[in-house]
Amino acid sequence: MSHSQLDQLKQFTAVVADTGDFESMKEYEPQDATTNPSLILQAVGQEEYRHLVDQAVSELRDSPAEGRVEAIIDRILILFGIEILKIVPGRVSTEVDARLSFDTEGTIAKARQLIGAYEQEGISRDRILIKIASTWEGIRAAEILEKEGIHCNLTLLFSFPQAVACAEAGVKLISPFVGRILDWYKASTGKEYHGEDDPGVQSVREIYTYYKKFDYPTEVMGASFRNTGQITSLAGCDLLTISPKLLEELQNSTEPLDRALSPDAAREADVEKTSFDEKSFRLALNEDAMATEKTAEGIRKFSADIVKLEKLVASML
Template sequence: MSNALEKLKEFTVVVADTADFGVLSKFGSVDSTTNPSLVFQASVLPQYKHLIDDAVAYAKKNSTDKQTQLSLSIDKLFVNFGLEILKIVPGRVSTEVDARLSYDTEANIKKARELIALYEAAGINRNRVLIKLASTWEGIQAAQVLEKEGIHCNMTLLFSLVQAQACAEAGVTLISPFVGRITDFYKQKEGKDFPAKEDPGVLSVQAIYHYYKKHGYKTVVMGASFRTKEQPLELVGCDLLTLSPNILEALQAADASLVTPKLSATNIPGNVPAKHVPTAANFHWELTNNEMAHFKTAEGIRNFAKDLVKLEQQIEKLL
């Protein structure tokens, strides 16, 4: 008898949200997503020490300037994790650009090209890598340039329809709308729990999915940031879902009968908004006017940056 995780995979591509290689093997993930927080958590484990040592050695070999060495070490460490992940998953790995560059289009483009160059130097085709950028206006403009160069992008920290609209218009490969962080915001604001069917994070992803399918965008939707196993069960049929190890385990332990398709490109409700092409001014206003999305985008950027700084402090000692 199959379990809920195996059944879910019949309708949706399941991606492991982890930088732990053992977890990737265990759950048979097709792709993998990582971020600075996940790499930092993994990097303190002794089994990954060789990846850090290699990154440090690479940086020392290629520069004598301390700041450049630090930057090279971090890039190489992220790519080293990506290379190991690609030995396990048959699909793609997402590698994140420094969150501190989130409001600088040119810096995002430069960093993405550098990361792809490291992958290609290791013999990996760029089609197996997704460059992860924050869904700021600047990040989305960077993605538009990169996609034209065949560098595929995964837009993260996405909390609103206007961010999703701008991403689709930019022709990005994939977006990662967050569920759990939206839930966290409204749970704290309203002081109550939400059943999965009424969960504001779940409803947000459903709305974005239907908007994309109605208007025929090629950009695919990967629901992310889940707090309970019930949340992804309300998004069965979404293009992809990236799930943390604890959610994967909970679904593996649950009965397959819990899984029924909820989203379909051929079953779109009638209340989907008309097509909208955001301008920079309109994007910034709509994001500012959405208290949750505005707060959560900025908070997410700050937190990813904090974990990157922790990683840098760890590497600095070795340099």
């Protein structure tokens, strides 16, 4: 019997579910799961998750008025995380409020608070990744958190300088956004890209190669896929976080799948080592119009979805 592409992929890449939907997690048996404000907002709108929101609201209804909505939203994130960890054997990523993306101290405080909340529920910090945007301030926060054993997933990552800075900061895991890079190039050039030519695929390959060449332990998790071709072109990447729709397509295909990325090949690559301080990081990021625009847009969108969640919670009080 021929194996599905999903089963073939799982032989050399940890598959992560990119969803807030528990049922699809059960169906595809991913190693980890990752959520973000947009996914939580979508899930909260569905009847089967309403009880988690109701639980958070009823638990904290009588807490001090100032900070009550924020406390309830944090509780919703934790309740989702707890449910997800009952399904996946590995880790769940829980996102810090995107409005803290330029606030190192605020990010650190929020991350400690989220980890503390999980630990009160008896969940070890090894099973949580705190998601933080790949701004200079976010990377600095992650560097401090990692030293405390609070592991971070640096998200909204679109460029090589962001990836290098994360590796040097000792970040546990990064999420380079393949599909959003492709979106930008398609919009700006009007061209179609496939397989090896896909600029999002090329970006992740460059980062993966650099990390393995110079023995950085930071894990690379390709994210935001638009089609299964992007996924199969990155087979062998440490982890890939995939939406239920694309997991289903991989499950339904029995085409042979070859490993595209491997540490051995990366070690043979002709790559120079580089480094960024704050000034050179900001300049390099600014030189990359795609990464600058996509990072900013991602922070705006996640911030907007947190505001929508706040309004929803406030309306329930």
